Amino acid sequence: MKKLFLTVGPSKLYPTVPTHIETALQENIPSLSHRSQEFLDLFGSTTDNIRKLLDIPATHQIFFTSCSLEAMERIIQNTVEKKSYHCVNGYFSNVFYSISHDLRKDAQKLEVPAGDGFNFDKIDLSNGTETFCVTHTETSSGVTTSMQDIYRLKEKYPSVLVALDIVSAVPYVSVDFSQIDMAFFSVQKGMGLPAGLCVLIVNEKALEKSNWLHKKGISTGSYHSFASLREFAEKNQTVETPNVLDIYLLEKVTRDMLSKGIDRIREETDTKAELLYNFFEKHSQYKPVVEESIRAKTVVVLDSKGNTFEIAKKLSDKGFAVSTGYAENQNKYIRVANFPALSIEDTKNFIHTFKELFS
Ligand SMILES: *Cc1c(COP(=O)(O)O)cnc(C)c1O
Numbered sequence: 001m002k003k004l005f006l007t008v009g010p011s012k013l014y015p016t017v018p019t020h021i022e023t024a025l026q027e028n029i030p031s032l033s034h035r036s037q038e039f040l041d042l043f044g045s046t047t048d049n050i051r052k053l054l055d056i057p058a059t060h061q062i063f064f065t066s067c068s069l070e071a072m073e074r075i076i077q078n079t080v081e082k083k084s085y086h087c088v089n090g091y092f093s094n095v096f097y098s099i100s101h102d103l104r105k106d107a108q109k110l111e112v113p114a115g116d117g118f119n120f121d122k123i124d125l126s127n128g129t130e131t132f133c134v135t136h137t138e139t140s141s142g143v144t145t146s147m148q149d150i151y152r153l154k155e156k157y158p159s160v161l162v163a164l165d166i167v168s169a170v171p172y173v174s175v176d177f178s179q180i181d182m183a184f185f186s187v188q189k190g191m192g193l194p195a196g197l198c199v200l201i202v203n204e205k206a207l208e209k210s211n212w213l214h215k216k217g218i219s220t221g222s223y224h225s226f227a228s229l230r231e232f233a234e235k236n237q238t239v240e241t242p243n244v245l246d247i248y249l250l251e252k253v254t255r256d257m258l259s260k261g262i263d264r265i266r267e268e269t270d271t272k273a274e275l276l277y278n279f280f281e282k283h284s285q286y287k288p289v290v291e292e293s294i295r296a297k298t299v300v301v302l303d304s305k306g307n308t309f310e311i312a313k314k315l316s317d318k319g320f321a322v323s324t325g326y327a328e329n330q331n332k333y334i335r336v337a338n339f340p341a342l343s344i345e346d347t348k349n350f351i352h353t354f355k356e357l358f359s
Helices: 017-026 035-055 066-077 091-102 145-157 204-215 227-234 244-260 262-281 308-317 344-357
Strands: 062-067 083-088 108-113 131-137 159-165 182-186 198-203 299-303 333-337
Touching: 035 062, 035 145, 035 182, 035 244, 062 066, 062 227, 066 091, 066 159, 066 182, 066 198, 066 204, 066 227, 083 091, 083 159, 091 108, 091 131, 091 159, 131 145, 131 182, 145 159, 159 204, 198 204, 198 227, 204 308, 262 344, 308 333, 308 344
Parallel strands: 083 108, 083 131, 131 159, 159 182
Antiparallel strands: 062 198, 182 198, 299 333
């Protein structure tokens, strides 16, 4: 049976991807050398599309890494000599914190339970914080952090670099890059692509910091130091042999998204989120976990009352794949994606089946 993947990553492929994969094979894309002119052109048009779709200014460079965890590590290595600060409210934000700690930095955190948001008034970055790390949509708990809160914090501490995880928020989230120094997303969530590629967006200030650390004799990494990524990106190249197929698919899907229009994508996401939240808000048993004001539009988390596996199994038998909770919340939550790859029809079908199975 062909299943509908409402999992929160990897997730349903963007509808045009199967055709693009076929074309890629016909055009021998997986055999393309990453030093060939075809690849340089592909790199150029992919980054152009990403720039247009997400409104990224010329002050920011676009790099490719293999995954988001790599992007986190590169950000810490390249912009933190001593101190980073992290907002932690679930698995992925905690990984960012742990990476800094593992790299022997003095990683500070404001930690709240999974499902909660942050009180930004409690954040004090005046004691030497170099980079502030925050997750826009914490995929493990379905909580979003307000961009306005982040911008206000940046205004208060303009010299602190801000690194933003937008993995499961993209392309829905609208980011004012004049106030954000670094951001990243892997492609298997909101972009609806096969995993194995991440986009890392870095501004001049962050690149300067990396150079400064390097000159001071502090390691900024090796082949994927910011300096090395930049040197190659400026030639429309990658340092290593990259996932050329995924870059090709990203070029195609960002083009498809541009022709659909980002506004329409965002409107549809809002519509589907409303359908999901309205339905589960009124559900007799399985209600949303997160309080309304901080709920993610793109990741809907439900309280499964300890029936996660039973619910997932019954849905699976009907052709719908959903995610369990993450780590210690595995059997407490059901997580449902609301990414652009999923149509309004998909969401309605899911709700209809859920209603039939669990009234
Ligand atoms: C999935 C996810 C990651 C990790 O992505 P990888 O591609 O597996 O490295 C990081 N942050 C968030 C918010 C995620 O949802």
